[in-house]
Amino acid sequence: MVWREEFEQKIMETPVLDGIISKRPLRKKAGSRNYDENLMDEFIETHLGASLRKRNRTKEDLEKETETEAMIALSLGFPIDALLEEEIKAGVVSELGGKEQNDYIVVRNHILAKWRDNVRIWLSKEHIKETVSGEYEHLLSSAYDFLLYNGYINFGVSPPFTALIPEEASEGSVIIVGAGLAGLAAARQLLSFRFKVVVLEGRNRPGGRVYTQKMGRKGNFAAVDLGGSVITGIHANPLGVLARQLSIPLHKVRDKCPLYKPDGAPVDEEIDTKVELIFNKLLDKVTQLRQMMGGFANNISLGSVLETLRQLYAVAGSTDERQLLDWHFANLEYANAGCLTNLSAAYWDQDDPYEMGGDHCFLAGGNWRLVKALCEGVPIFYGKTVRTIRYGSEGVEVIAGEQMFQADMVLCTVPLGVLKKRTIRFEPELPEKKLAAIDRLGFGLLNKVAMVFPHAFWGEDLDTFGCLSKYSHTRGEFFLFYSYHTVSGGPALVALVAGEAAQYFEYRDPSTLLHQVLSILKGTAHV
Structure with missing residues (x-):
């Protein structure tokens, strides 16, 4: 009881990060990659200075634009105070560190921001020279060539x-x-x-695995992505650039995602919030443990660590809480496209630094466009x-x-x-x-059941909703539903199957699976 009380006390003291509760269908981990604007201001004043003048700009304008461009570059995956490893290998500056590197970073950020402002145009060196002082022309050429030949600018289908x-x-x-x-x-x-x-x-x-299928009959059709379907973060995502170039509308996946218990009743909001905090706290504990264990964590699965921690702190002990926690585990298996028992506790989140920021979106008409x-x-x-x-x-x-x-x-x-x-x-x-x-290197497994109905009976205000399972080993079975009625041209619904359930799915009869998912929908309240 002491462990549990201490753990729950820490949970209640843990601040809720922006978006942590509302964006669960697409969340992978507990933390969020936010940058500190105060640190950004300090960096601009201390390191970049005002030596790089863009023509016809006041000092105040320059500082504001430089800061804005740095933030844009950061959102695209570039460090604001350092070079990418690829830039270092390319020899973009004659000497690492110092004034030349700082000036190069400002020029690089300016080029990135200028093209992202209008991705439909071919940005030439001549265009950039109009806003960058001639004394930095060598840095302009170096930054432009690197960004062009590495596909950061002037790419796409415009x-x-x-x-x-x-x-x-x-x-x-x-x-x-x-x-x-x-x-x-x-x-x-x-x-x-x-x-x-x-x-x-x-x-x-x-x-390849991007495949949009037209489904339906008797005049009731929808275009459904049977493969890759969600654009997960649009800031640095080249798919977001293509959509802008083609003027294809993007529908932001709305945050609202109600959960329903196995009997169809809605999950209690208070328990929902509590268990989600427990889930995130458990992931935080995994991070702390692997730092303490060092190389010993390499051969231990994420699933075993999470279950050991759950038992150690005696949390999520009731049936409702355990089923909710299992839903979050299923969502984590969906994000990683694999069972938690097959994910390394040491490396399961090693790709987090490369995640793309911004909204998660559906593409109108499907990704085949x-x-x-x-x-x-x-x-x-x-x-x-x-x-x-x-x-x-x-x-x-x-x-x-x-x-x-x-x-x-x-x-x-x-x-x-x-x-x-x-x-x-x-x-x-x-x-x-x-x-x-x-x-x-491994690759994951995710299965789907795509359906088209006469109308969106689940509600047009929902893009996602989730269903809990009675048992841990079936937690990933139809645990999350995506609604495509806003972008597919018809009332389409896709049920996701992740983790161990996705593996079992491969051997089951399709008609049995369809009957099962329809039974879940029929028994769910308010859907």
Whole structure:
């Protein structure tokens, strides 16, 4: 009881972070990546100074613009007081640290902000020179070239970009294996750099795991994303840029997400808030423990640590609380696309620094609209399943069926699962280091049941709602529902299956699954 009282006391003393309660369908961890505006002000005054003058700006204007541009760069994943590792490797400045680096950072941030202000235009060096003093022209060129050739500016599907693609290649030839988003984006970038490009796709459609299906009958249809569906953060997300360039509306996934118990009754708000705080506090404790354990945490699963902590602090002991906590565990398994028992306690959140900030959104009409735009002007051969890739100093040979394609280089963008199955033979074999990485790296599993109804009986004010399970091992079974009625053209609903339930889902009869999810919906109050 002492442990529990101490734990619950700490929970009540823990401040509720902005968005922590309301954004649970898309939340991955307890913390949030907020930057301190006071520290930003101090940094601008102390480190950047006012030596870099943009033309026709007062000192006060310069300081405000520099601060704003720094915040924009930060939201795009750039540090405000340092260089990216890629920038260091590229040698963007002659000496690390000091005035030149600080000035470079200001110029870099200015270029990023200027293009993000209007992503439909091709931003040239001449445009930037209009607002940057001539004495910093060498830094301008260095920053511009880095941002351009690493795909931070002047990318996408805006008509001016397509018009600038040269008709004749001069930089060599590249075969791209796979017409998913990665392959298509790479193809467009290489074409703009004057490479000759051809894309080989095994399926008879582009997009890879992005696939929008038209569903319904008798005049009641909806476009539903059966694969990747949510744009998770739009600040640094290139998909958000594509949507802006195409003027496609984005629907922000609204924060409201009511939860329902297994008997269909709504979850008590007070218990809901309490358990969510317990969940976040448990994750905080995991972070503290792994810091104390060091390398010993490498081979311990996140699931076992969370359950040990739950028992140690004797929290979420009642049936209602345990079912709620299981729902949050299921949501965490959804965010990580895997069972908590298969996630490392030491590394489960190692990708957090690379998460993209901003709203989570649905794309009106489905993500196929982005795929369609990326395909324009790209030579793609469908139904070409690649079996062999030969590479060497003289170039590459890619064999698909009875055909052989030759080029200077090959870029392989096939899914990790294809590489694991060794369905593509590389000659010579890939280096042992790469093979070991392919074997070590895992990929997740998420299943969906997509449905179209006569009307949105669950309420047009909801984008998400959740359902609790009686048992821990089925906690991920239809635990979250996404409503696409705002963007799909019809009353579509998608039920998500994560964690252990997603694995079991693979072996079950589809009609049985559909009957089960409909039973859950029929028994849920207020839906």
